[in-house]
Amino acid sequence: MLRKLLELATGTGTLSTAELAERLRVPPALVGAMLEALARDGWLTDVVRKCAASCQSCPLQTRCLQGARPRIWSLNRLGVPRSRSGIRAAGD
Amino acid sequence: MSRSAQEPERAPSAHPRPARNGLLVGLAGQPNVGKSTIFNLLTGLSQHVGNWPGKTVERKEGVIVWEDTPLRVVDLPGTYSLTASSTEERITRDFILHESPDVVIMISDASALERNLYLLAELLALPAPVVLGLNMMDVAEAEGIHVEPHVLTAALGLPVVPLVATRNEGVRALLAAAVRLAQEPETFQPSRPEITTPHRDVLAQVRTLLGGAVPAPYPPGWIALKLLEGDRELSDMTRAWLPAQAWTEVATLLAAHEDAVLDIAGGRYAWIGRMMRAAVTNPRLGRISATDRLDKIAVHPLWGPLLLFALLGGVFWLTFTVALPMQEWLNVAVVGRLQSGLGDWLDGAPAWLAGLLVDGVLGGAGLVLTFVPVLAVFFVAMAVLEDSGYLARVAYVMDRFMHLLGLHGKSILPLFLGFGCNVPAVLGARVIESQSGRLLTILLAPLVPCSARLAVLAFLTPVFFGPGALPVAWGLVILNLLILAAVGVLLSHTVFRGQQAAFIMELPLYHVPNLRTIGLFVWHNLWAFLHRAGTLIVLVSVAVWALSSFPGGQIEHSYLARVGRALEPIGAPMGMDWRLLAALLSGFAAKENAVASLGVLYGKAGTKLSGALAAHVSPATGLSFLTVTMLFVPCMATVAVMRQETRSWLWTLFGVAMLLAISVAAGIAVYQTATWLGVGRYA
Numbered sequence: 001m002l003r004k005l006l007e008l009a010t011g012t013g014t015l016s017t018a019e020l021a022e023r024l025r026v027p028p029a030l031v032g033a034m035l036e037a038l039a040r041d042g043w044l045t046d047v048v049r050k051c052a053a054s055c056q057s058c059p060l061q062t063r064c065l066q067g068a069r070p071r072i073w074s075l076n077r078l079g080v081p082r083s084r085s086g087i088r089a090a091g092d
Numbered sequence: 093m094s095r096s097a098q099e100p101e102r103a104p105s106a107h108p109r110p111a112r113n114g115l116l117v118g119l120a121g122q123p124n125v126g127k128s129t130i131f132n133l134l135t136g137l138s139q140h141v142g143n144w145p146g147k148t149v150e151r152k153e154g155v156i157v158w159e160d161t162p163l164r165v166v167d168l169p170g171t172y173s174l175t176a177s178s179t180e181e182r183i184t185r186d187f188i189l190h191e192s193p194d195v196v197i198m199i200s201d202a203s204a205l206e207r208n209l210y211l212l213a214e215l216l217a218l219p220a221p222v223v224l225g226l227n228m229m230d231v232a233e234a235e236g237i238h239v240e241p242h243v244l245t246a247a248l249g250l251p252v253v254p255l256v257a258t259r260n261e262g263v264r265a266l267l268a269a270a271v272r273l274a275q276e277p278e279t280f281q282p283s284r285p286e287i288t289t290p291h292r293d294v295l296a297q298v299r300t301l302l303g304g305a306v307p308a309p310y311p312p313g314w315i316a317l318k319l320l321e322g323d324r325e326l327s328d329m330t331r332a333w334l335p336a337q338a339w340t341e342v343a344t345l346l347a348a349h350e351d352a353v354l355d356i357a358g359g360r361y362a363w364i365g366r367m368m369r370a371a372v373t374n375p376r377l378g379r380i381s382a383t384d385r386l387d388k389i390a391v392h393p394l395w396g397p398l399l400l401f402a403l404l405g406g407v408f409w410l411t412f413t414v415a416l417p418m419q420e421w422l423n424v425a426v427v428g429r430l431q432s433g434l435g436d437w438l439d440g441a442p443a444w445l446a447g448l449l450v451d452g453v454l455g456g457a458g459l460v461l462t463f464v465p466v467l468a469v470f471f472v473a474m475a476v477l478e479d480s481g482y483l484a485r486v487a488y489v490m491d492r493f494m495h496l497l498g499l500h501g502k503s504i505l506p507l508f509l510g511f512g513c514n515v516p517a518v519l520g521a522r523v524i525e526s527q528s529g530r531l532l533t534i535l536l537a538p539l540v541p542c543s544a545r546l547a548v549l550a551f552l553t554p555v556f557f558g559p560g561a562l563p564v565a566w567g568l569v570i571l572n573l574l575i576l577a578a579v580g581v582l583l584s585h586t587v588f589r590g591q592q593a594a595f596i597m598e599l600p601l602y603h604v605p606n607l608r609t610i611g612l613f614v615w616h617n618l619w620a621f622l623h624r625a626g627t628l629i630v631l632v633s634v635a636v637w638a639l640s641s642f643p644g645g646q647i648e649h650s651y652l653a654r655v656g657r658a659l660e661p662i663g664a665p666m667g668m669d670w671r672l673l674a675a676l677l678s679g680f681a682a683k684e685n686a687v688a689s690l691g692v693l694y695g696k697a698g699t700k701l702s703g704a705l706a707a708h709v710s711p712a713t714g715l716s717f718l719t720v721t722m723l724f725v726p727c728m729a730t731v732a733v734m735r736q737e738t739r740s741w742l743w744t745l746f747g748v749a750m751l752l753a754i755s756v757a758a759g760i761a762v763y764q765t766a767t768w769l770g771v772g773r774y775a
Contacts, residue, residue, distance in 0.1 A: 001288070001365070002358035003351070014491045014595040016391065018384065026365045027372075030206040032598055034361050037210065040172065041322075041353065044596070071598040 001026070005034055006043065009075055035073050044073040114162030115274045118187055120215065121199035122208055123170030126227040129257040130199055131167040134267065144183050158271050166193070174214040175323055182325065188218045189309045194274035197266060199225045202239050202254070203232040206368055212248075213285045213360040217314050221280035223270045224248065225262070227255045237372060244371035249282040285363035287317075291355040294345065295320055301342045305333045320352040383481075383601045390482065391599070396489040403482075405566045407473045411466055411550045412561060418465035419551070423701075427458040444641070451692055452637030457630040459691035459701065460684045466547050467621055468614060474511070474543075475613040479605035488597050507533065507576075510540025514730040518737055532583055534737055535747045538726035539576040539754075541569055543617070544683035545722055551687055552721075555702045556714030564715070572722050575754065624682055632681045633688045636674065640693055652693075666720060666759035667713035667767070676720060682727050712771045716763035723755035 001024060008023055009015055017035065021028040038044045119134075121127040132139075135154025144151045152167040168187060169180035188196065198215055200208035205226075215222050224244070232239055245252040251269040255262035273280060287295055299316040306312040318326045319342065327346075331339050346352075389395045431454045438446040477483045490507075510517030517537035521530045541549070549568060553561035639652035656663075656670025663673045671693045679686035694704040709717070725731070725748050735744040 001361045003288075003354040004358070006354065009596050014488065014597065016387075016488060017596065017598040018387065020596065026361075027206060027368055028598075029204070030361065030365055030368060033207040033210065033364075035596060035598070036207070037173070037357060037361075040177070041175075041357075073596045073598075075596075 002034060002038065005031070006038070006075070032071075039073060043076060045076055046071070046073055114164060115194040115271065116191060117163050117165045117270060117274070118168050118184075118191075118193040118196040118220070119165055119199065120168045120184060120196055120211070121170060122172055122201070122211055125170070125199050125201040125208065126255075126257040127170060127199045128167065130197075130225065130227070130255070130263060130266075131165065133257065133260055133263050134165055149179055149183055158267055161271060163267075163271070166191075171211065173210060174218070175318070175321055185218065188215075188220050192309065193220050194277070195270045196220045196222045197225055197270050198222055199227050199255075199257075201231075202226040202229045203235050203237055205232075205237075205239060205372060206364055209364040209367060210357075210360055213363060216282050216284045217317060219311055219314075221273045221277050222250055222282070223266065223273055224250060224252045225255050225266045226252060227257050229254045229262075230256045230259075240371045240373070244367065247283065247367050247370040250280065283363075285360040287359045288355045288362065291320065291349060291352040294349050294352060298342060298345060301338055301345070302330070302334070303338070305335075305338070306330075307333065317356065319346060320349065321356055322346075322350070322353050383599075386602055387485065387599070390485040391488055396485070400486055400489060401566070401570065403477070404569060405562065407470065408550065408562055408565045410473065411469045412554060415465040415469040416550070416554060419462045422462040422465070423459065427454055427462055430454055430458065447641055448634065448637060451641075452634045453630060455633070455637070455691045457625055457633045457688055460625050460629050460633075460688045461622070463547050463551065463621070463625075463684060463687075464618060466550050467543060468618060470543050470546060470550075471614040471617045472610060475610040476605050478613075479603075479609050481600045481602045484597070484599050488599060491595060491597070507537060507540050510537050510542060511546075513544075514538050514540065514542045514726050515733050518730060518733045521737060531738060531743060532580070534734055535583065535743070535750065536576055536580050538730055538734075538747070538751055539572065539579065539723065541572050541722055542683065542726075544727070548679075548683055548686050548721055549718060552705075552714070552718060555705050556709065556711055556718070564718075568718055568722055571719070571758075575723060575758065579750075579754065621684075625684070629682055629685055629688055632678055632685045633692060636678055636685075636689045637692045640674075662756065665763065666716045666756065667710070667763040668717060668720075668759075672709070672713070672717050676717070676724060679721065680725060680728055682729075683721075686721055710771075712763050712766035715766050715771065716759045719762045720755045720759035723751065723758050725751050725755070 004024060005020060008020060017028050017031045021031045024031065035044060036046075039046045119127055119131055131152065131154070135156055138156065139152055139154040142151050143149065149169055154165050156163050156165065166187065168184045171178070171181045171184050174181050174185045187193070196215060198212055200212070212222065212224060226239060226241055226244075229239065239254070241252045241254045251273060253262055253266040253269050255266060257263065295316055298319055299313055302312050302316055304312075306315050315326055315330060319330060330342065334342065389399055431450050434454065435446060435450050438449065474483075477486075507517060514537050517540060518534050521533040521537065546569070549565050553565040553568075557564045636652065639655075640650045642651060643649075652674050653670055656674045659673050660670055663669065668676070671690075675686045675689035675693065678689040690705065691701050694701055694708065705714075726734075731744060731748060734747055735741060738744055738747075
């Protein structure tokens with residue numbers, strides 16, 4: 001299922017979790033859980049969370065229109081999840 | 093059950109379950125599921141707190157007696173999975189492997205079951221019977237999520253107990269189920285996730301290569317599974333256990349199947365999906381259906397952009413029908429009267445002083461202050477659209493649009509901020525990892541029409557175009573975005589060739605906007621505007637007045653006129669005289685200054701600015717002026733941030749020069765086309 005999710009995300013540019021849920025035939029919340037897991041394992045980057053961290057000390061935060069941001073993930077370099085690089089090194 | 097299931101193979105018999113007085117119970121679960129509350133309810137005052145051996149993580153355990161059976165309950169750290177990526181995960185799985193609890197109680201949040209069941213899937217791969225406690229059943233019901241514990245019991249093949257820990261409901265039943273299972277472990281026959289193809293066979297191969305080298309208490313099948321998942325700790329341990337040749341074969345196999353984790357974890361999620369379908373009904377059905385229905389239009393490839401442009405038009409319509417009459421009233425009844433009263437009061441004062449205060453300060457900065465209703469409408473509209481969840485859809489619709497044009501997908505985030513102010517848009521480019529993508533976004537950010545430029549547009553279009561203001565304003569914003577897209581395509585295919593980022597967006601549910609949130613947003617933004625109007629805009633207004641009044645008091649022979657006339661060769665093809673050029677340049681300090689300067693340069697001698705402008709500026713020139721204003725070099729705060737973020741004067745100047753060229757070219761094109769179409773020549 002995760003493989004299919006990544007394939008869908010890779011092939012069509014931008015996708016919403018609702019679209020992914022529809023295509024995978026699972027509840028949207030489950031897609032959210034899968035995305036969080038993929039982000040933890042290094043396949044995806046949680047873009048907005050990264051941004052939100054920098055907003056805490058941002059002097060412009062009161063002027064920022066993105067208070068209720070969509071949660072956004074971007075794909076890392078395909079086929080090279082960060083968490084696996086150590087295994088390859090261990091195997092070499 | 094097939095061998096492809098992620099079931100625990102028995103550990104070597106050299107490690108039998110230790111003999112102990114009573115039962116050992118592990119309490120597991122993700123963070124924030126109410127595990128500690130349940131631990132406190134179970135153990136009360138009999139808790140002992142120490143540290144896990146060799147770790148700084150707290151180990152809490154307590155002893156209770158249940159129907160003459162002593163139970164030692166250990167509160168395990170909150171974890172999302174068991175793949176040794178954190179100390180907490182290592183502690184949890186080491187506890188199960190090394191201390192062999194008689195039963196593990198896993199606490200889950202019933203309102204977010206799909207996020208919690210992954211840990212259960214991992215626990216089921218370890219050699220310990222598990223009872224599932226469904227905590228926060230009240231929260232789930234309140235959110236419209238109906239979980240059926242008995243169905244889940246049947247589907248999972250293990251005891252499932254509903255709980256509301258905050259009300260001490262179900263805790264005794266949970267403990268009873270745990271003790272029963274611990275005393276009859278042979279009854280534990282759960283349904284486990286399976287590994288999806290194509291990595292079932294690879295798992296079997298790894299298991300075969302491990303042979304009998306895996307020591308107790310580790311189940312070899314689980315070790316094989318974790319190796320395929322990329323578990324670094326177990327990988328190091330396995331290398332030490334295996335002969336060199338066998339490890340090389342295992343490592344080669346693992347390296348060739350780095351993506352196996354997708355099939356293993358994917359199998360677990362497919363299993364979670366099945367459990368959810370079986371036991372959870374109507375998850376947030378009402379709100380999701382409403383959101384889905386609205387999104388059929390809001391994020392549709394065709395209707396989505398059309399809705400966006402229609403809403404943009406609606407905001408302008410609201411500005412023209414609600415805000416501009418108020419702005420006009422403020423201009424006449426407040427600023428006009430103040431000018432007249434101050435002029436009378438300064439009757440005997442030096443002419444320069446009266447001119448400075450009446451024409452410079454009130455005629456410039458005072459006029460800009462009347463923008464407050466216009467900006468208030470913009471900010472209220474933006475806040476309502478944002479807080480309702482719609483603006484997130486705008487990001488989605490525009491992102492897809494940008495992908496179609498070959499732009500960097502991530503650019504939409506910072507560019508989107510540009511509608512409020514270009515400064516955070518430039519700063520927001522930090523979210524883009526690649527330097528070329530970041531640079532491209534910084535260069536494009538000033539092309540997003542900020543609220544100050546939109547306010548200038550809203551103020552001036554009715555002056556130049558009367559009843560035709562709405563389509564002109566709307567069209568200019570669209571033109572702005574089209575030029576942004578065109579420049580983006582051009583740069584991304586020439587200067588910044590690079591890989592596009594694939595994106596997944598989780599769009600929030602629609603909801604009724606919160607009045608307090610809207611109020612705070614509008615207040616913060618209006619206060620920032622008033623602060624700017626009281627400082628920077630006053631200074632620039634005074635400077636423009638001084639340059640247009642000296643030497644001699646004749647505007648036509650002023651310093652400003654001399655500078656402006658020197659620039660007229662550039663302004664002529666755009667239909668602009670020196671006054672308009674000066675107003676345009678003054679916008680470099682802050683975009684609202686363009687109007688303040690027009691107020692100083694055209695609004696003298698008690699005449700109304702709108703009347704004076706309509707008399708002196710033709711529609712073709714007005715259109716050209718507005719086009720250039722929308723595309724011109726950004727304000728100096730934005731330029732300063734561009735320099736800070738690019739760390740390069742070269743790229744900053746490139747950006748400024750590019751915008752200058754684009755705005756002048758667009759101004760010439762618009763003026764010449766409008767004149768050719770007979771809209772009117774420069775008066």
